[in-house]
Amino acid sequence: MSGEGRDGDGACGDGARGGSGSGGSAREDEPHGGEATGKAREEQPPVPRGRLIAVVGPSGVGKDSVIAGLVAARPDLHRVRRVITRPEGAGGEPFDAVTPERFAQLRDTGRLALWWEAHGYCYGLPARMAAVLQAGGDAVANLSRAALPEAAARFRPLVVLALDADPARLAERLAGRGREDAAAIAGRLSRRAPPPVLAPALAQADAVIALSNDGALGETVAAALAALFPETAGAA
Numbered sequence: 001m002s003g004e005g006r007d008g009d010g011a012c013g014d015g016a017r018g019g020s021g022s023g024g025s026a027r028e029d030e031p032h033g034g035e036a037t038g039k040a041r042e043e044q045p046p047v048p049r050g051r052l053i054a055v056v057g058p059s060g061v062g063k064d065s066v067i068a069g070l071v072a073a074r075p076d077l078h079r080v081r082r083v084i085t086r087p088e089g090a091g092g093e094p095f096d097a098v099t100p101e102r103f104a105q106l107r108d109t110g111r112l113a114l115w116w117e118a119h120g121y122c123y124g125l126p127a128r129m130a131a132v133l134q135a136g137g138d139a140v141a142n143l144s145r146a147a148l149p150e151a152a153a154r155f156r157p158l159v160v161l162a163l164d165a166d167p168a169r170l171a172e173r174l175a176g177r178g179r180e181d182a183a184a185i186a187g188r189l190s191r192r193a194p195p196p197v198l199a200p201a202l203a204q205a206d207a208v209i210a211l212s213n214d215g216a217l218g219e220t221v222a223a224a225l226a227a228l229f230p231e232t233a234g235a236a
């Protein structure tokens with residue numbers, strides 16, 4: 001990773017990366033193995049793959065809030081529980097709090113599908129999420145924008161839900177959330193600008209849903225649901 005105000009000293013591994021262990025990739029774990037040929041290939045239906053829905057955007061934009069609204073409306077949607085080197089009880093999303101040493105162990109033993117560094121913490125998505133996708137279920141996760149290129153390389157279909165909001169609202173919301181002190185909030189606000197890798201990563205995604213979360217949360221969640229599940233949009 002590079003860019004002003006961004007981390008990138010490799011404290012969590014080699015930049016935003018994906019794991020290489022078994023179960024770490026929805027692509028690598030082909031359930032049928034080997035190459036189907038001729039008639040056999042014709043007769044085999046495509047292996048169902050759920051979508052990884054990556055929710056991205058600057059800190060405070062409402063990623064976790066929108067994810068909570070999505071899973072409340074769609075209990076069949078799997079919310080990926082992240083592994084973070086943040087102290088337990090920090091508030092916000094439910095996550096697995098680990099020490100940096102434990103994070104490195106999980107990463108080095110193939111138990112993380114994707115990881116990145118932001119705000120002085122290491123974040124990872126557990127490799128076991130691949131099982132949900134392979135079974136055809138959709139999974140939703142809060143991702144760093146810097147992790148999208150690796151996500152696009154490893155998870156298909158990849159749907160990016162890109163949220164944005166006015167900078168003044170981000171500041172208000174981070175202050176109102178009360179999880180960080182003023183210095184940490186300033187650091188988060190300094191990362192609002194998209195990293196250079198974002199545009200090419202969005203171009204690689206199977207679908208991009210760009211929404212403003214300047215308005216009411218319920219409106220953003222409704223718009224996201226309609227875009228993600230058009231077949232049920234408007235249903236009671």
Ligand SMILES: Nc1ncnc2c1ncn2[C@@H]1O[C@H](COP(=O)(O)OP(=O)(O)OP(=O)(O)O)[C@@H](O)[C@H]1O
Binds near residue numbers: 060
């Ligand atoms: N549409 C909205 N209107 C008003 N407040 C909102 C809205 N969306 C989110 N919030 C509030 O803004 C704060 C930040 O939201 P949230 O924690 O979901 O953001 P986030 O993008 O996940 O942030 P981070 O990347 O720092 O984890 C929370 O206090 C949340 O309740």
Ligand SMILES: O=P(O)(O)OC[C@H]1O[C@H](OP(=O)(O)O)[C@H](O)[C@@H]1O
Binds near residue numbers: 143
């Ligand atoms: O790298 P960019 O896209 O700037 O920031 C996104 C990162 O920051 C947020 O961290 P937290 O959940 O507030 O700790 C997100 O969850 C994500 O990990």
